[in-house]
Structure formats: C-alpha cells, structure tokens
Amino acid sequence: MEKKLQEIKQQVIECTKCELSKTRNNSVAGKGNFKSDVIFVGEAPGKNEDLKGEPFIGIAGKKLSMALESAGITRDEVYITNIVKCRPPNNRVPTTNERETCKDYLKKEIEIIKPKIICILGNTAFGSLLDGKEITKYRGKIVRKDNQLYFLTVHPAATIYNQKLIDVLKNDIEKLFKLIKELNDNKEIQIDIEYTS
Numbered sequence: 001m002e003k004k005l006q007e008i009k010q011q012v013i014e015c016t017k018c019e020l021s022k023t024r025n026n027s028v029a030g031k032g033n034f035k036s037d038v039i040f041v042g043e044a045p046g047k048n049e050d051l052k053g054e055p056f057i058g059i060a061g062k063k064l065s066m067a068l069e070s071a072g073i074t075r076d077e078v079y080i081t082n083i084v085k086c087r088p089p090n091n092r093v094p095t096t097n098e099r100e101t102c103k104d105y106l107k108k109e110i111e112i113i114k115p116k117i118i119c120i121l122g123n124t125a126f127g128s129l130l131d132g133k134e135i136t137k138y139r140g141k142i143v144r145k146d147n148q149l150y151f152l153t154v155h156p157a158a159t160i161y162n163q164k165l166i167d168v169l170k171n172d173i174e175k176l177f178k179l180i181k182e183l184n185d186n187k188e189i190q191i192d193i194e195y196t197s
C-alpha cells in the first residue's frame with residue numbers, strides 16, 4: 001500500500017500533464033498515514049507548499065493542524081492532499097481543465113487508502129468532488145455518494161482573518177472525529193445529503 005502511494009508520488013513529481021508544471025517549483029503529492037480513516041482534501045499548493053513539496057505547511061496548514069490538535073489528533077495520524085498537485089500562479093483557483101487533468105492522482109490516492117470518510121476543505125474540493133457550491137451553507141454535513149462518505153467543512157485558509165471561522169473549523173473537525181469513532185464502533189450514522197447517480 002505504501003509502495004503504491006510512493007509510485008503515485010513519483011508520478012506526480014514527474015507529471016507534465018497540465019500547464020501548471022511549467023510554473024511550479026515542486027509538485028505536491030499527498031502526505032500522511034496511509035492507514036488513516038480520513039483523507040483531507042484541500043484546493044492546491046500555495047507558495048510554501050510549492051517551495052517544499054509538502055501539502056498544508058504554510059499558514060493555512062497551521063490552522064488545519066490547530067483544529068486537528070484541538071480534537072486530539074496529530075497530523076501524522078491522517079492523510080492530507082489536494083485537488084491539484086501543483087501551485088497555480090499567484091494562488092489563483094485551479095481551472096476546470098487543471099482539475100480534470102489532475103483528478104486521476106486523487107482518485108488513486110482514495111482507491112489505495114480507502115478512507116471511511118473524505119473531509120472536503122472548502123469550495124474547490126466541494127465543487128470538484130461533489131459538484132457543490134457554497135460550502136459555508138453546507139459545512140458540518142455528512143454526504144454519501146457512490147457508497148463513499150464525505151464530510152464538509154470550510155477551507156483552513158478562510159479562517160486566517162476570521163476568528164469565528166476558526167471556531168467553526170474546530171467544531172467541525174471535532175464532529176468529524178466523533179463520527180469516525182461511531183463508524184468504527186459500527187454505530188448507525190445519520191446521512192444529511194444522499195447523492196443519487
């Protein structure tokens with residue numbers, strides 16, 4: 001399992017499938033515990049991530065770590081990745097084409113790790129994975145689509161200048177880990193939104 005993830009990481013490092021490969025310093029594959037019950041999915045690498053080749057290591061990453069810590073979880077217990085693996089210039093939102101081109105890597109990460117739940121961080125991941133909009137309206141909710149569970153919350157970067165949203169993120173992450181515990185205890189959980197395809 002670890003070997004397969006390593007192979008994907010190598011493919012991501014070498015990837016030139018979209019134009020973001022021309023401006024990046026480093027591609028940023030997912031990172032973390034391949035046995036995690038949850039995968040966190042953000043948008044795209046930012047400046048610090050691009051320089052180091054690791055996801056969520058800048059200010060947004062600190063917010064995410066803080067929220068995890070307040071739920072009693074450390075980063076190395078979970079797996080963290082993004083919709084696109086290379087930094088868009090000036091941190092613009094990745095285009096539909098870039099997302100589509102990069103999608104296979106995330107798909108493979110999910111197939112290998114088989115998370116009990118995928119935690120969507122913000123609108124880009126919400127749009128790409130569930131065709132959703134307005135994350136602030138839907139955050140805190142549990143979604144099921146094609147037999148995969150998703151949990152929706154805000155992007156950690158959105159909390160940087162908004163103290164209220166920090167509390168929202170922290171509470172959501174706490175709820176997420178309670179939910180994971182219930183899943184592991186084989187308790188019945190309530191699905192808020194069911195996607196039918």
Ligand code: URA
Nearest residue numbers: 042043044045055056
């Ligand atoms: N924002 C993201 O969406 N992902 C990162 O890795 C860092 C910041």
Ligand code: SF4
Nearest residue numbers: 015018021085086102
């Ligand atoms: Fe490849 Fe994704 Fe990077 Fe584009 S963003 S070059 S598809 S790894």
